[in-house]
Amino acid sequence: MSEILVVGSLAYDTIETPSGKVERALGGSANYFSLAASLSAKVRVVGVVGEDYADSDKELLRARGVDLEGMFVAPGKTFHWEGAYAGDMNEAITKKTELNVFEAFDPDLPDSYKGTKFVFLANISPDLQVKVLDQVKSPVFVGMDTMNFWISSKIDDLKKTLSRVNVVLINEGEAKMLTGAKNAIEAAPKVCELGPQAIVIKRGEYGFLMYVKGEGYFILPAVPVADVVDPTGAGDTFAGGFFGYLAKLDRKPTFQDLKKACMHGTVLASFTIQDFSVRALAKVAPEALETRMGVYLKTVAHA
Amino acid sequence: MSEILVVGSLAYDTIETPSGKVERALGGSANYFSLAASLSAKVRVVGVVGEDYADSDKELLRARGVDLEGMFVAPGKTFHWEGAYAGDMNEAITKKTELNVFEAFDPDLPDSYKGTKFVFLANISPDLQVKVLDQVKSPVFVGMDTMNFWISSKIDDLKKTLSRVNVVLINEGEAKMLTGAKNAIEAAPKVCELGPQAIVIKRGEYGFLMYVKGEGYFILPAVPVADVVDPTGAGDTFAGGFFGYLAKLDRKPTFQDLKKACMHGTVLASFTIQDFSVRALAKVAPEALETRMGVYLKTVAHA
Numbered sequence: 001m002s003e004i005l006v007v008g009s010l011a012y013d014t015i016e017t018p019s020g021k022v023e024r025a026l027g028g029s030a031n032y033f034s035l036a037a038s039l040s041a042k043v044r045v046v047g048v049v050g051e052d053y054a055d056s057d058k059e060l061l062r063a064r065g066v067d068l069e070g071m072f073v074a075p076g077k078t079f080h081w082e083g084a085y086a087g088d089m090n091e092a093i094t095k096k097t098e099l100n101v102f103e104a105f106d107p108d109l110p111d112s113y114k115g116t117k118f119v120f121l122a123n124i125s126p127d128l129q130v131k132v133l134d135q136v137k138s139p140v141f142v143g144m145d146t147m148n149f150w151i152s153s154k155i156d157d158l159k160k161t162l163s164r165v166n167v168v169l170i171n172e173g174e175a176k177m178l179t180g181a182k183n184a185i186e187a188a189p190k191v192c193e194l195g196p197q198a199i200v201i202k203r204g205e206y207g208f209l210m211y212v213k214g215e216g217y218f219i220l221p222a223v224p225v226a227d228v229v230d231p232t233g234a235g236d237t238f239a240g241g242f243f244g245y246l247a248k249l250d251r252k253p254t255f256q257d258l259k260k261a262c263m264h265g266t267v268l269a270s271f272t273i274q275d276f277s278v279r280a281l282a283k284v285a286p287e288a289l290e291t292r293m294g295v296y297l298k299t300v301a302h303a
Numbered sequence: 304m305s306e307i308l309v310v311g312s313l314a315y316d317t318i319e320t321p322s323g324k325v326e327r328a329l330g331g332s333a334n335y336f337s338l339a340a341s342l343s344a345k346v347r348v349v350g351v352v353g354e355d356y357a358d359s360d361k362e363l364l365r366a367r368g369v370d371l372e373g374m375f376v377a378p379g380k381t382f383h384w385e386g387a388y389a390g391d392m393n394e395a396i397t398k399k400t401e402l403n404v405f406e407a408f409d410p411d412l413p414d415s416y417k418g419t420k421f422v423f424l425a426n427i428s429p430d431l432q433v434k435v436l437d438q439v440k441s442p443v444f445v446g447m448d449t450m451n452f453w454i455s456s457k458i459d460d461l462k463k464t465l466s467r468v469n470v471v472l473i474n475e476g477e478a479k480m481l482t483g484a485k486n487a488i489e490a491a492p493k494v495c496e497l498g499p500q501a502i503v504i505k506r507g508e509y510g511f512l513m514y515v516k517g518e519g520y521f522i523l524p525a526v527p528v529a530d531v532v533d534p535t536g537a538g539d540t541f542a543g544g545f546f547g548y549l550a551k552l553d554r555k556p557t558f559q560d561l562k563k564a565c566m567h568g569t570v571l572a573s574f575t576i577q578d579f580s581v582r583a584l585a586k587v588a589p590e591a592l593e594t595r596m597g598v599y600l601k602t603v604a605h606a
Contacts, residue, residue, distance in 0.1 A: 018485070089486070182321070183392070183508060186529040205486060206509040207524070217602045221510070221522040226489040259605055299520045302562055302603065 002140075002250040003067075004243050005113055006033045007046040007132045008122025008236070009102065010053070010071065014082040015276060017089070019229040025277035026057050027081065029122035029145065032233035035281045036240025036268045037120075038064035039289070041247035044113050046070035046132060050078035050101045060282055069110045074101040089228050090204030091173070109135040118247040120239060121165070123147050126157035133164060141246060141253060143167040145239060151177050163195035167258075169239050172209075175201045184209050188217070198258060200242070202235045210262055215255045218262065223270035223296045230276045237272040237281055241265035267293050305443075305553040306370075307546050308416055309336045310349040310435045311425025311539070312405065313356070313374065317385040318579060320392070322532040328580035329360050331382065332425035332448065335536035338584045339543025339571045340423075341367035342592070344550035347416050349373035349435060353381035353404045363585055372413040377404040392531050393507030394476070412438040421550040423542060424468070426450050429460035436467060444549060444556060446470040448542060454480050466498035470561075472542050475512075478504045487512050491520070501561060503545070505538045513565055518558045521565065526573035526599045533579045540575040540584055544568035570596050 011028030015021065034043045044067040051073065058068060082096035107128060117140040121129040129144060142165045150158050151174060162168060168191060172184050178194075181187035184201045188211035191199045198212040205228070207221035242265035246253050253261065270292060274280045314331030318324065337346045347370040354376065361371060385399035410431060420443040424432040432447060445468045453461050454477060465471060471494060475487050481497075484490035487504045491514035494502045501515040508531070510524035545568035549556050556564070573595060577583045 181529075183529065183531065185508075185527040203509070205488075206506070209524070209527075217527045218605070219524040219527065219602050220605065221512070221524060224488040224512075224520045224522065226484075226486065228486065263605060299522050300603070300605065302521070302523065302566060303606065 001041055002117045002247045003042045003044055004037050004118040004120060004247045005044045005046065005116035005136065006030050006037070006120045006122060006240075006243075007107055007129070008033060008120075008124060009079050010045075010047040010049045011079040011081055013232060013277065014080070014096075015230055015232055016084040017230050017276075018086070020276070022230075022276040024080065026060070027232060027277060028079065029233075029236040031057075031061070031278055032236035032272065032281065033120060033122055033240035033243070034061050034066050035064065035278055036237045036265070037244035037247070038066050039241075039268070039284065039286075040244035040264075041118075043067065044070060044116060046107050046109060046113070048072045048074050048101050048105045050074060050076045053078045060278070067112075070107075070113055074104070076101045083232070085231060089231050092232065107132050107135075117141065117250075118243055119143070120243050121145070121161065122236060122239070123150075126150055126154050126161040129161045130157070130164070133161075141166050143169060143239065143243060145169050145235070146174065147171075148174055148177055159194060162191075165196050167198040167200065168196045169200045169202060169235070169242065171235065172201050172203050175199070185217070200262060202238060204231065204234070208238070208262055208266060210258060212255055212258060218255075218259050220263065220266070220300055223267055223292060224299055225270050225273060228273045231273050233272050233278065233281070234269040237269045238265035241268035263293075263296065267296050270296075304344055305420045305550045306345045306347055307340050307421040307423060307550045308347045308349065308419035308439065309333050309340070309423045309425060309543075309546075310410055310432070311336060311423075311427060312382050313348075313350040313352045314382040314384055316535060316580065317383070317399075318533055318535055319387040320533050320579075321389070323579070325533075325579040327383070329363070330384065330535060330580060332536075332539040334364070334581055335539035335575065335584065336423060336425055336543035336546070337364050337369050338367065338581055339540045339568070340547035340550070341369050342544075342571070342587065342589075343547035343567075344421075346370065347373060347419060349410050349412060349416070351375045351377050351404050351408045353377060353379045356381045363581070370415075373410075373416055377407070379404045386535065388534060392534050395535065410435050410438075420444065420553075421546055422446070423546050424448070424464065425539060425542070429453055429457050429464040432464045433460070433467070436464075444469050446472060446542065446546060448472050448538070449477065450474075451477055451480055462497060465494075468499050470501040470503065471499045472503045472505060472538070472545065474538065475504050475506050478502070488520070503565060505541055507534065507537070511541070511565055511569060513561060515558055515561060521558075521562050523566065523569070523603055526570055526595060527602055528573050528576060531576050534576050536575050536581065536584070537572040540572040541568035544571035566596075566599065570599050573599075
């Protein structure tokens with residue numbers, strides 16, 4: 001088992017969906033990622049929170065063995081995102097983004113983090129992603145996420161980050177935007193031309209599409225969930241499950257390893273969407289995970 | 304091997320997509336269905352065409368061994384549909400529908416058709432669907448399609464048809480519209496409450512979702528196709544491949560039979576979308592089909 005370093009947002013989210021509303025609930029890519037990945041591996045978090053960040057929210061990660069030495073507390077308030085889902089549960093409508101302490105975030109890694117072999121650069125500014133990666137001595141496997149905002153505002157920095165990672169995990173709309181492709185099938189190899197050996201395109205309720213250079217496509221649906229409460233964090237949970245699976249194996253991933261990692265990520269994401277914030281994900285027990293994987297394998301069994 | 308009876312439209316389509324435009328090209332659910340199904344089984348067509356219907360278009364089916372005794376020629380012009388795709392290739396925008404000879408269509412089955420065991424009621428008015436089904440003596444396996452127009456205008460007739468079929472094959476949007484469900488996972492069992500033992504929800508580029516009472520879900524993606532030229536007829540091709548596979552087996556289908564039938568339908572549909580009208584589908588050779596199935600199996604291989 002290897003460690004995973006993740007850099008990303010630690011946030012409070014205000015979210016409205018057809019199922020209800022939560023105010024300033026725990027969120028942020030690094031929280032979802034860490035809760036998912038820590039089920040299989042040891043996670044090291046890099047991020048910044050404000051003075052308002054609750055001790056109980058730190059404790060949630062600590063209880064999962066997550067290393068918080070790289071979680072900095074800065075004067076001011078924690079990053080706050082406000083969003084809503086209406087009709088199309090695959091895409092959030094952002095109502096407000098208050099960067100707060102995130103605005104001046106300049107990640108400086110604790111020495112104990114610098115030898116981490118598995119690194120995930122969650123959705124933050126691409127120049128910050130590179131800054132973090134530069135501080136890791138000799139990573140074995142590096143992944144990243146990004147979003148439409150960085151594709152349109154910092155494409156040059158983004159391409160630099162892309163050229164240095166092994167895998168990129170992004171949404172379908174972002175993959176098309178990044179490449180000008182008409183669909184995910186066309187977009188995937190085009191993203192790999194920018195550097196990554198592999199891409200995983202996250203498709204919400206339709207599951208995922210992976211493409212690996214020299215290997216080809218691997219495509220599967222999501223776990224069937226009828227009652228979707230809040231899709232926020234599903235993609236970050238997927239990434240956490242994906243990396244957790246690979247770090248547990250602790251080797252240069254094979255195509256088959258990457259496939260299993262995708263399936264592990266999909267199954268974990270199916271919990272996240274069943275409640276607001278990190279509530280469902282924080283409660284996932286190994287037995288529930290195993291049962292859900294059984295449901296998933298039955299759903300896609302065709303041989 | 305058993306015969307399949309299909310009732311549906313025989314049409315000329317004018318279609319515009321980002322790849323170009325065709326005028327009055329061969330189309331209609333019964334044509335796509337028959338070309339797909341006739342690769343595995345003997346097909347009997349019930350439908351109506353106008354005096355303008357080309358002999359070469361009849362010959363296309365005859366060359367595949369399709370029985371055209373139930374294809375009636377009526378005074379007037381053939382059904383004409385005009386549609387376009389822009390951006391979202393999963394849904395057509397209808398620009399014009401000229402029913403022409405279809406308006407007075409009152410299907411009267413040839414005696415030789417009345418003992419057919421496999422029956423597919425393609426997307427036509429639900430009262431006509433029942434009228435056809437009433438003339439078949441003791442069908443073994445009956446399927447149907449429908450569309451938003453009948454869901455909103457003839458829901459009572461539609462429910463009568465639904466109560467008499469074994470499987471319904473519809474689009475995701477239609478499944479949600481019919482049940483009021485928020486997503487396909489929730490919609491599928493609700494459709495089965497209306498009668499059918501099984502439902503196959505067609506999801507365009509995202510593949511399909513099948514639900515079978517007492518068995519559960521079976522979900523897989525579509526075959527990866529980067530260059531989609533014209534999605535028209537993909538759903539009818541799927542249905543033709545699905546029924547062709549089952550009729551070839553010639554038994555009450557098991558869950559495993561239905562799974563394989565879905566995969567066969569998906570693979571055939573991947574040809575249809577690669578050219579306008581029935582062009583690509585009409586040319587599918589057994590070797591190409593086998594190769595494409597190999598690509599598909601590789602794409603979804605996870606064990």
